[in-house]
Amino acid sequence: MFRLTESPRLSEFERQVLPHLDAAYNLARFLMRNDQDAEDVVQEAALRAFRFFGSFRGENSRAWFLSIVRNTSFTALKRHRADEDNVSFDEELHGEKISPMDAGAILDRAQDQQTVRAAIEQLPAEFREAITLRELEGFSYKEIADIAGVPIGTIMSRLARARRQLQMLLSETHPEAK
Amino acid sequence: MSMNHEQIRELIHPYVDGELDLLTARETEQHLRNCSDCRGVEKALRALRETVANSQPGYRAPSHLHRNVRAALRREAKTEAFNPWFVFATGAACALVILGAVLFQTTRASRNETIVKEVIANHVRSLLATHLVDVSSSDQHTVKPWFDGKIDFAPDVRDLSKDGFPLVGGRLDYLDGKTVVALVYQRNKHPINVFVMPATANLDRSPSVVTRRGYNVLSWRHHDMKYWAVSDLNEAELRRFAEFLVQ
Numbered sequence: 001m002f003r004l005t006e007s008p009r010l011s012e013f014e015r016q017v018l019p020h021l022d023a024a025y026n027l028a029r030f031l032m033r034n035d036q037d038a039e040d041v042v043q044e045a046a047l048r049a050f051r052f053f054g055s056f057r058g059e060n061s062r063a064w065f066l067s068i069v070r071n072t073s074f075t076a077l078k079r080h081r082a083d084e085d086n087v088s089f090d091e092e093l094h095g096e097k098i099s100p101m102d103a104g105a106i107l108d109r110a111q112d113q114q115t116v117r118a119a120i121e122q123l124p125a126e127f128r129e130a131i132t133l134r135e136l137e138g139f140s141y142k143e144i145a146d147i148a149g150v151p152i153g154t155i156m157s158r159l160a161r162a163r164r165q166l167q168m169l170l171s172e173t174h175p176e177a178k
Numbered sequence: 179m180s181m182n183h184e185q186i187r188e189l190i191h192p193y194v195d196g197e198l199d200l201l202t203a204r205e206t207e208q209h210l211r212n213c214s215d216c217r218g219v220e221k222a223l224r225a226l227r228e229t230v231a232n233s234q235p236g237y238r239a240p241s242h243l244h245r246n247v248r249a250a251l252r253r254e255a256k257t258e259a260f261n262p263w264f265v266f267a268t269g270a271a272c273a274l275v276i277l278g279a280v281l282f283q284t285t286r287a288s289r290n291e292t293i294v295k296e297v298i299a300n301h302v303r304s305l306l307a308t309h310l311v312d313v314s315s316s317d318q319h320t321v322k323p324w325f326d327g328k329i330d331f332a333p334d335v336r337d338l339s340k341d342g343f344p345l346v347g348g349r350l351d352y353l354d355g356k357t358v359v360a361l362v363y364q365r366n367k368h369p370i371n372v373f374v375m376p377a378t379a380n381l382d383r384s385p386s387v388v389t390r391r392g393y394n395v396l397s398w399r400h401h402d403m404k405y406w407a408v409s410d411l412n413e414a415e416l417r418r419f420a421e422f423l424v425q
Binding site for chain 1: 188191192195197222223227229230231232233234235236237238239240243244246247248251254255
């Protein structure tokens with residue numbers, strides 16, 4: 001009787017928010033560190049975003065949607081693993097080893113990609129978030145601060161520490177990044 | 179005031195990210211030119227960023243996720259349509275519309291019934307008193323001008339003798355609180371009163387007949403005029419008459 005599948009709100013949402021589904025998945029994938037959890041998070045975040053779409057003022061739909069994705073991710077992480085929101089990272093002993101590469105071998109892109117992904121995934125969640133939003137999605141400090149809901153200064157220091165850790169992780173396999 | 183080495187060191191990341199204001203950026207640049215230590219930090223940072231960017235580590239949403247999200251949103255939009263408040267609001271709105279329509283129809287019907295009674299009363303009165311017509315003529319060119327100056331509209335007056343409904347004459351009458359034109363026709367021995375007035379609202383339907391006390395009352399609307407024809411003629415003949423009249 002009420003066919004609201006063609007509702008204007010839904011089509012507006014599809015137009016403004018759905019183009020950022022790749023960015024949403026990218027962030028969720030790095031935060032959750034596996035495909036299935038990332039998909040669940042994106043699906044849930046999209047529904048939440050749709051419900052809150054009325055409160056969206058239309059300035060920056062990508063940042064707005066990603067802030068919902070990151071909150072959904074962190075909620076899921078806290079549910080899954082209590083240790084995940086712990087930012088402490090032993091900068092001397094950096095956890096598990098990434099699969100080492102032959103020093104002389106020429107790296108093909110697929111291998112390179114895997115190495116970098118694995119290195120990012122070893123970072124604490126807040127650092128993974130900072131690296132993903134800055135290096136992969138190209139957000140400004142201000143936008144990242146808005147998405148994560150923390151001051152810019154915090155983002156600046158998180159990013160610097162995240163990069164130092166990433167440098168250490170990659171220097172084992174990637175001497176030129178040192 | 180110039181910044182020291184430690185302060186500058188903190189700024190290398192925002193410097194490389196292009197997040198510094200022009201003045202601070204220039205100061206940082208100056209320091210980097212003179213400090214090889216900091217230059218090393220900057221170089222390593224740029225190398226790291228390049229390694230990360232070149233390896234293209236970003237994930238793209240798989241196509242089934244795109245589909246699933248769209249499907250979930252459609253379902254959500256549908257459930258919203260069926261949430262209790264929406265159903266209540268829609269139900270209330272529907273009820274109001276129906277109530278309004280019923281009231282409107284009732285009012286209109288009762289109003290219609292009042293006019294029908296008046297029409298018949300006028301007809302009967304015109305037959306009882308010898309006041310059937312004010313202007314007695316079968317000539318439409320006599321009857322039509324007679325109304326000039328007496329009413330504020332010009333009725334279409336036609337003799338229908340050739341169709342078997344000769345014009346008898348016309349008079350002024352009173353209907354629904356207004357002065358109206360009454361045209362009198364005859365079919366064999368049956369007089370027909372036709373009341374004509376400007377149509378007020380756009381709601382009048384196509385010809386409708388009601389029968390009261392042995393009289394048929396046919397009403398219709400034509401060219402912004404409302405017509406009421408009343409006679410003891412049978413319904414079929416009255417309808418035929420109406421058709422000739424508006425032809």
